[in-house]
Amino acid sequence: QIQLVQSGPELKKPGESVKISCKASGYTFTDYAMNWVKQAPGNGLKWMGWINTQTGKPTYADDFKQRFVFSLETSASTAYLQINNLNIEDTATYFCTGGMDAWGQGASVTVSS
Amino acid sequence: DIQMTQAPSSLPASLGDRVTITCRASQDIGNYLRWFQQKPGKSPRLMIYGATNLAAGVPSRFSGSRSGSDYSLTISSLESEDMADYYCLQSKESPLTFGSGTKLEIK
Numbered sequence: 001q002i003q004l005v006q007s008g009p010e011l012k013k014p015g016e017s018v019k020i021s022c023k024a025s026g027y028t029f030t031d032y033a034m035n036w037v038k039q040a041p042g043n044g045l046k047w048m049g050w051i052n053t054q055t056g057k058p059t060y061a062d063d064f065k066q067r068f069v070f071s072l073e074t075s076a077s078t079a080y081l082q083i084n085n086l087n088i089e090d091t092a093t094y095f096c097t098g099g100m101d102a103w104g105q106g107a108s109v110t111v112s113s
Numbered sequence: 114d115i116q117m118t119q120a121p122s123s124l125p126a127s128l129g130d131r132v133t134i135t136c137r138a139s140q141d142i143g144n145y146l147r148w149f150q151q152k153p154g155k156s157p158r159l160m161i162y163g164a165t166n167l168a169a170g171v172p173s174r175f176s177g178s179r180s181g182s183d184y185s186l187t188i189s190s191l192e193s194e195d196m197a198d199y200y201c202l203q204s205k206e207s208p209l210t211f212g213s214g215t216k217l218e219i220k
Contacts, residue, residue, distance in 0.1 A: 035209070037157075045149075045157065045200055047209040061208040095156055100147065100204060101168075103156040 002026040004096055004104035011110050012086050019082045020107040022096030029077040030054045032099035036070065036081050039106075040092040048094075051079060086111045115140045115203050119212025125220040126191050134186045134215045136201035141182070145205035148177060148186045151198045160199075161186060193219075 007021040022034065036048040049060040051070040058070040069082040083090055086109075093106040116139035126132050136146070144164040149157035159168040161177035164184055174189045188195055196219060201212040 044214040045151075045202075045211045047202075047211065049208075059207065097157075100202065100209070101159050101162070103158075106156050 002098065002102040004098060004102055006094075006096060006104040006107040009108040009110070011112065014087055014111055014113055016086050016111075017082060017084045018086060018109055019080055020094055020096075020109070022079045022081070022104050022107075024077045024079070024098060027098070029074060032101075034070070034072075034079040035097045035100055037095040037097060038064075038092045039095065040089075043092075045095075048081075053079070083109070088112070114208055115142060115206060115210050117201055117203055117210050117212040119201055119215060121215060122213065123216045123218065125218055127220045128191055128193060130191045132188050132191055132217065134199050134201075134217075136184045136212045138182045138184070138203055140205075142203045142205035144179065145203055146177075146179070146184045147202045147204065149200045149202065150195075151200065157200065191217075 003025045005023045010018050012018050030053045033050045034053055035050040038046045038048050047061055048064045051058045056072050067084045071080045079096055081094055088111050091111045093108050095106050096104040118137045120135055124132060146164040148161040150160050151157045160171050160175055162168055164179045165177045176187050178185045196217055199215045203210055
């Protein structure tokens with residue numbers, strides 16, 4: 001069955017970077033775009049953007065154009081989200097989702113000094 | 114950007130009740146509407162796609178409907194396992210936008 005398995009929780013300081021992984025299995029990786037969704041504590045879901053798994057071209061929502069990078073390692077069926085220059089407002093759970101249908105379990109990022 | 118106005122934000126209900134959650138789209142989204150269920154500490158689960166289609170494994174007490182720009186998720190007879198947060202999502206155009214969510218809780 002389709003599975004997306006994300007990396008574990010991260011505790012970072014402001015100004016640091018973090019890279020979250022999302023490994024897909026149970027389907028052909030390039031069949032579905034990979035989307036990323038942010039959920040801050042106690043808040044709703046916010047779409048961050050997506051990466052075309054065939055071409056590697058990322059598309060970012062306006063709020064995520066500056067410090068966020070989507071990338072792929074297609075040979076490993078893995079997508080990555082990197083967040084640079086972390087700030088407190090980046091504290092959240094980040095979900096990867098294949099085509100917005102299958103979802104990873106979420107990766108928690110806590111930013112604290 | 115397309116705004117999805119979801120109501121109510123909180124819905125106290127009793128087991129066995131029929132409940133309905135609604136999202137109104139600010140622009141035409143056709144049937145590019147999904148509904149998700151999210152339980153605490155878990156990832157969202159797809160319930161309805163294409164506005165009216167039940168996702169695999171979803172109980173038949175769930176249904177989706179459309180009336181113009183209003184999209185509804187209905188649970189015909191509430192069960193305890195249905196207590197969760199529910200979100201709509203439009204995928205007609207970028208940026209994709211979610212509704213603000215509905216917390217379904219026991220009255």
